[in-house]
Amino acid sequence: MTPPLERLKTALADRYRVERELGAGGMATVYLAHDLRHERDVAIKVLHPDLGAVLGADRFLTEIKTTARLQHPHILPLLDSGAADGLLYYVMPFVNGETLRTKLERETQLAIPEAIRIAVEVADALEHAHRQGVVHRDIKPENILLQDGHALVADFGIALAVQQAGGQRMTQTGLSLGTPQYMSPEQASGERVVDARSDIYALAAVTFEMLTGAPPFTGASVQAIMARVMTSEPEPLTRVRKTVPQAVEAAVFQALAKLPADRFASAREFATALRQDTSAVNTPQLSAPNRKSRKGVLVCVSLAMLATAAASWAAARATAGSGTDSRPSRQRVVLWNTAVPVATSPGAQFISTQMALSPDGETIVFADSTSAGWSLFRKRRAEQDAVPIVGTDGGRSPFFSPDGRWIGYFSSDATLSKIAVEGGTSIRLVTGATNRFYYAGAWLSDNTIVFTAGDSGGVRRISASGGVSNALNVPREWNGQLPHIEALPGGKGLLIVACESNCSLKVDAFFYDLVKDSLTLAIPDVAGAWYHEQSGLVLTTPRDGGLFAGTFDAKRGVLTGDLKPIIDRVAPGQFAMSATGDVLYSLTRSGDAKRELVWVDRGGKATPVDSSWREWFEYPAVAPKDGRIGVSVRGAATVLWLREADGSRTPVRAVGNIAWRPTWSPNGERMLFVGSMPKPAPVGRTNAIFESDAAARALPTKLRDYGPSTGALWEAEVCDNGALAFRTDDPVGLSNIYATLPGDTTTLTVASGPAQDIQLALSPDCRTIAFMSNASGRANVYIVDFPYARTRRLVSRDGGEEPRWSKDGRTLYYVGNGTLMQVPMGTDPLRTMGEPTSLFRLDGYARARNRPQYDVSPDGRFLMIKEPPAPAVPPVVYVQNWIPELLAKVKQ
Incomplete structure (x- = not known):
């Protein structure tokens, strides 16, 4: 057309x-x-x-x-x-x-x-x-x-x-x-x-x-x-x-x-x-929105608890020397030079908040990017400007010690460190503390730190003085994906906000009893949870933003009152609270960010696929012959769509509420995708590989639901004869690639070991498979013979990821240092391979760490996802003396 x-x-x-x-x-x-x-x-x-x-x-x-x-x-x-x-x-x-x-x-x-x-x-x-x-x-x-x-x-x-x-x-x-x-x-x-x-x-x-x-x-x-x-x-x-x-x-x-x-x-x-004079009209009194209230004795008990909490908080605030003026005071503060991300896509991959408030509410510490990289900054309430904290290069996700004298933080080189608020020498506590996306830590009152230990370590606890860390008993499926950890009073319990599947759909808050070493679901569907001891309230931010509050039993880890809406526009997970009840929160920006599918020629010129279709697209795949497109759209659920060559679109039927990462067989007669399946609590879903019919109308067929060691499935590609290649995250936290042959249940190992082996791509003749591995210490693209992996060759020369084959198998493309690279391949790529050359820069196009975000069409163009304009720096609001107002809203 x-x-x-x-x-x-x-x-x-x-x-x-x-x-x-x-x-x-x-x-x-x-x-x-x-x-x-x-x-x-x-x-x-x-x-x-x-x-x-x-x-x-x-x-x-x-x-x-x-x-x-x-x-x-x-x-x-x-x-x-x-x-x-x-x-x-x-x-x-x-x-x-x-x-x-x-x-x-x-x-x-x-x-x-x-x-x-x-x-x-x-x-x-x-x-x-x-x-x-x-x-x-x-x-x-x-x-x-x-x-x-x-x-x-x-x-x-x-x-x-x-x-x-x-x-x-x-x-x-x-x-x-x-x-x-x-x-x-x-x-x-x-x-x-x-x-x-x-x-x-x-x-x-x-x-x-x-x-x-x-x-x-x-x-x-x-x-x-x-x-x-x-x-x-x-x-x-x-x-x-x-x-x-x-x-x-x-x-x-x-x-x-x-x-x-x-x-x-x-x-x-x-x-x-x-245009009236400011004295002509008085500020109107706003009516509270209608809200459902609890009935009977529980209402009386909750109101009595709130009244007691208000009196306790007022006394504690007065003891802290907050002065005689207890009215809330709000002000906008400028923290970030750049737009610190709340999530990399709508409702997905939440990161820990990049700001922390000292226990007395007087000091803000936040992470920001500079020309030299990330670093921590300190801003005191009485000072206008923030100053960098020397020695915190690469610092992110800060959190305070209970006495307010120390700051714990993570670094981009995968370490957990601490530094005094007043500055000095940074002290390294743990190496290999976390992975690339999720940073969360909490400093307990017994002077221990609980932290995200990364892909292979789960959640661990260590003395704030250093030493040996001990693992907590959390589900392996979390795989280090913890946007937030909150220490509860007495050092005996935690609120852990955790997810799976790259936080692609569900994020929940769990109560971890450190005495019993047990885990229970506390608050479902929240991207952050904070507890204020004097008021007895828990504050939460749901996936779609806003702030809610309700009474909470910190000893048992259960809500004792309904969560009620408090503030509309708080960004998910981006909230901090002091012991005195001062708060700091980041606001969401207006409008819905939308991506666009585009065709890009070999010179880098982009043309919209369909200018009327803008969504949060992920993982596009082009059919080998007729130009059909399979692409995931992420929202409240992740839906796989099939776009025909004439522009018509059909949602692909799925078993669960996640359907993404489509891939076509070389003849275009089969489309595979990763979908979700129910699984017992505390982890509610796991992934499986499904096959859809060509018209995307029938319920898809499940091909496989676990890897060889019950690892979750994340990628799959199929040959015309039914041979299957798939990637799992195994229990030790490593990503491995396996294969099965038609009619044979034996699992063959394609790539495994102490490395991340991901982003698999089968050649059209199914004789060679390309993938990204960091086995050498950095990400590079390799090829091996499929399915037996007897010979391995390095393809990229200076780092590489996201390999994709041309539909004729004569060229392998990959991303190297932000540029689309091409490598000519002979009839036997393991014997005859050309040198990589660059095509064009990929600035402004979607990228992914675990599955390519582009594909190659039969005519040699590239199907890519154009990112929306970068959001402006999110506004941040600092509120002092907030608890009485909060308690009044919860009582309504």
């Missing part, structure tokens, strides 16, 4: 010279073009073909004419519209500026006068449109353009035209009109008839984001955001930013009212309220 850009160029050649793509959104792709008749640059928006097919040209073009009459200084006008070669399009002036979204990503928060001015200009535009009977329905930072500092609202009436033209067929496509973070409650609930007050709500949400750095409600999924829009109350502006005038806060919160009748009657009224 001809790409949309080429179709558009051909169809509009007599009127516009279409030059290039500017960007893509949920409904349309934008192209830069030159208006040949009027000698001016314009922007042409083309509805995605699937959407255009549903709508139909005649009805859509009839409805869109209603927007052409809007003439206002702050409205981007509609110049033209039409249908070209089946593509529906409309034309607007090209604005040589930026969107409000781009400005927010760069600056996070705007100056208050600037934010109010932009909001007022957008309100003026809305007032004009509403008087003409046009409701925008999709006000968001992406639709607000900034030219010479002034606002221009784009896409006026487009959403209405789409809905009116599409009718009931819109719901059949799965498309949503509006953007969840800015949808009014009535729009989020699916009401088709919305009026001007819905636009006022959306503008208030944008104003909220301009002032605070994030919209009122966020979440990991559309459903989570919509639920919060309809049921939760936003955090007061002045809690996040004290300098926001009371009148502005009052205006924004009235415009964000759940009921349209409670909002301003017009956009003009909202603009007038925003």
Whole structure:
């Protein structure tokens, strides 16, 4: 099928010279073009073909004419519209500026006068449109353009035209009109008839984001955001930013009212309220969201416990010399120079928090990357700037000793060390302490440290003075994947947040009884858990963000009260708490990051596979003959999709809720993938190898569920004759590659030993297998004869990983130092092999440590995953004297 850009160029050649793509959104792709008749640059928006097919040209073009009459200084006008070669399009002036979204990503928060001015200009535009009977329905930072500092609202009436033209067929496509973070409650609930007050709500949400750095409600999924829009109350502006005038806060919160009748009657009224003197309106009292409460005696007991906890905390805080002012104090702090990752993909591979708060709440220690690499920094509350802690090169995931005098941390060279808060010589405690992704440690009151010991060591305990470490009795399937460890009072128990399968789906908090050496599930589905002794509360962050709290029995490791929502936008796992009750947390960024599948030619030029399909893609695989694509999409579950050559897409049926890492047989008749299977607690699932039918309709067949030593399965490839190659993580923590022959249950060893042997790739003739191994001390690509592995040859010369064969088997590709490399192969690669040469850099494309993130098509192009733009540095909030407010929220 001809790409949309080429179709558009051909169809509009007599009127516009279409030059290039500017960007893509949920409904349309934008192209830069030159208006040949009027000698001016314009922007042409083309509805995605699937959407255009549903709508139909005649009805859509009839409805869109209603927007052409809007003439206002702050409205981007509609110049033209039409249908070209089946593509529906409309034309607007090209604005040589930026969107409000781009400005927010760069600056996070705007100056208050600037934010109010932009909001007022957008309100003026809305007032004009509403008087003409046009409701925008999709006000968001992406639709607000900034030219010479002034606002221009784009896409006026487009959403209405789409809905009116599409009718009931819109719901059949799965498309949503509006953007969840800015949808009014009535729009989020699916009401088709919305009026001007819905636009006022959306503008208030944008104003909220301009002032605070994030919209009122966020979440990991559309459903989570919509639920919060309809049921939760936003955090007061002045809690996040004290300098926001009371009148502005009052205006924004009235415009964000759940009921349209409670909002301003017009956009003009909202603009007038925003411009009022700060003394004209008092800050509104926010109503608490409806929450389920426990019944009977337990309610009385919990309230009594909370009241006692509040009094105990107040007394402890006073004893600590916190002063007479016990009101919460909030401030934004700048820690990181770069965007410290919360996870490498949505809901996956959580890392330990990179910030720690001293027991007295006065000192923040955090890890950040510098030009020389990672290091620890110290920032005292009374000081404006953070200073590097000398001697902590490579330092990450810091944690304090109970007396606040020492900092424990991990290094990039796989060591556990400690250093005095005041500085000095770093003392190495353990070598080989952890693996590349998961760093977690806790300093207990008995002066021992519990820490993640890495792939081969599980979880261990060592004296803070050094010496021999002892292993804790934790499941082998955790394999060192612990995002967080929390010491409970008395040094007798721990909260361990752990996962499996690279934290790809489920993360839970477990209670470890150090006296009984036993493990039980404490809190399911959380990416972090922190206990505050004086209040008796446990604080948790779920996978999709936010902060929850509930009463917790630290001796038995069980919740004694419901977890209640406390703060909406806390990033998963990114929270720290002092013994005095001060807290530090990182906020999530707005918007959902999406990857894009692209074809890349041998010169490095990328072309979208399908510009209307953007998800969190992983592990693409191209069929050897007909161009079909298998690719995983990660979200609440990891779903495998099959994309046909004509662009149609079908989800592959799976047994569990993980289906990923597809691979094709050389003849294209079989597609294998890794899926999940139930397994007894405390580890709930394990992996198996499945085979799907060519049409992806039947329930897949399980080929194998364990390695030879019951190790979990992670990769597999198959020959046309049924010979199978697969990779497991064996009990000792090493990754090994094995093979089975057709009709034979004997397991053959392809690559094993004291090394990580991963990323297997069978040649098309199934006589040779390539893989990555770190047996030499660094990652390199090797080939051996398959299946007996009698001869091994080194392929890469200066490090390498992610090998992939061309479909004809004449070339082996791999990634070396961020570059795609190629090696010509003879008919017998073990005897005849060329020298590696480079093709192009892989900056901006997805990479993986355990399975290649690209594939090679039959015509020699590369199917790759383009990463979304790097997120801005996450905002961090520091709150002092927080516990009384927390207790009040838990009692509600």
